[in-house]
Amino acid sequence: MRTAFDESERRGWAGQADAYAASFAKLCAHPVPGLLDAAGVREGVRVLDVGTGTGSAAAGACERGAQVTAVDAEPGMVARAAPAAPEADVRLAALPDLPFAADEFDALVGNFVINHVGRPREALAELRRVTRPGGRMAVTIWAVPAAAGQALLGRAVQAAGVVRPAHLPALAPEDDFLRTEQGFAALLGEAGLTDVVCNSLTWDHRTTREEWWSGPAAGVATIGQVLTSQTPVVIAEIKSHYESLCAEFAGPDGELILPHAALMAWGRA
Template sequence: MTVQQTAFDAAERRMWGGRADAYAGSFARLCAHTVPHLLDAAAVGAGTRVLDVGTGTGAVAAAACERGARVTAIDAEPGMVALARRAAPAAEVHTAVLPSLPFADGAFDAAVANFVLNHVGRPRDALAELRRVVRPGGRIGLTIWCAPGAPGQELLGRAMEAAGAVRPAHLAPLAAEDDFPRTPDGLTGLLDAAGLRGPTSSTLAWDHRAAPDEWWSGPAAGVASIGQLLVSQPAPVRAEARRHYDLLCREYLGDDGRLVLPHRALLATARR
């Protein structure tokens, strides 16, 4: 299917373009936490033909290969594709963008999307496309950040708010008609609306540990919406945001000087 790009999609391409290495050095470890849960939910094992959508640095693809699956992975950002090819040399990795995938109907036994649905302008269309490329009875598994988030998810945003950061015009929000509640019921409702059978959703909770400078490095390089918010500010506001960040970090410091950041995400699965 061919779907016109939304303003939200255009903003996503801008915020991720050329930032694969910065993501790998900051937020990638956080997102990798859910990988085994996601693969279990999608019943990915030896011989499974699995599509990893939005592979990023290739953590899901690499883990699926280790299980003996036959892995195809895609990402919209060429830099991510390069990293994923190194991380998962046994996988076929391509540049492609939801919701227009270059695969035949029913080509896969399963499709997985780790923190991808929050980066597409039309989530229902994206799910419908995943449904199309999975065989009848095949599984779709996905994760997405829930709202409200856990305290660790709010640290960077609190620093920006305290500094008086103003959201830039190029950070287009998701259109109201395409949005959905980031709750278990909201996510299963979206899966159901996309024509998927038996959707279920549960909450994953964990503490992510990172050095303060590591956690700041992603936003400082413009990674994700929080990074675009930061780098679009005048220099004094950026400096003030860092000052507030350093102060707020004290709430999360462990005995080893690393941040202990509580996070929550939704894990959902359904069948075609």
């Protein structure tokens, strides 16, 4: 059964594939090589990429010679991922109910998908169900507190005095977990994984002011939903604060250099 958070995620991501591809997709693709390594993705391995988005992990797995299946809950993402990974079987499907038999895959990857489900423990249990005993699972989430670059847009919103609208529910307290190495590793352990390891990932994402603003301006992700629910006057104020704050991250060529931090955890089913 979907939670209010799940329903909000479906509404928020509907029709956003193109805007996401033009803004945040490059950022989210950064952990993919390490994620595939952690899951043991190589030639001949049956791998499932859950929450494939624009297909970066699926494409990377195909390049390694794996037998790839990829799913996403948003039809627009499926439409973009299919040509990005033409050798993969790309389907529409959503956690926590995947249309696969138990033990069907040798490896599983989920790049930031856990950030978008209302019941993370139930979602991880479903991922473990479709992974064969001894198979490897690797997943990423954004770390909390957010790194400086990731917090940029939120700081601009806060500077304008904007709070999260009531129609955007947060994860229920009983479903949440600590977004730390220890907390994320414990979550995988609760789902029945063994030999769990969790590492922090840090990197500088390079982008432009226009590109970084374009995603939220189109309503992409929670920050975009917060932004686009404001009046034009408030949006203009947020944009003004954003432009000012960008100075902290400007490189010598005017490019933005945004520090980001994520957590990558993996273990055996």
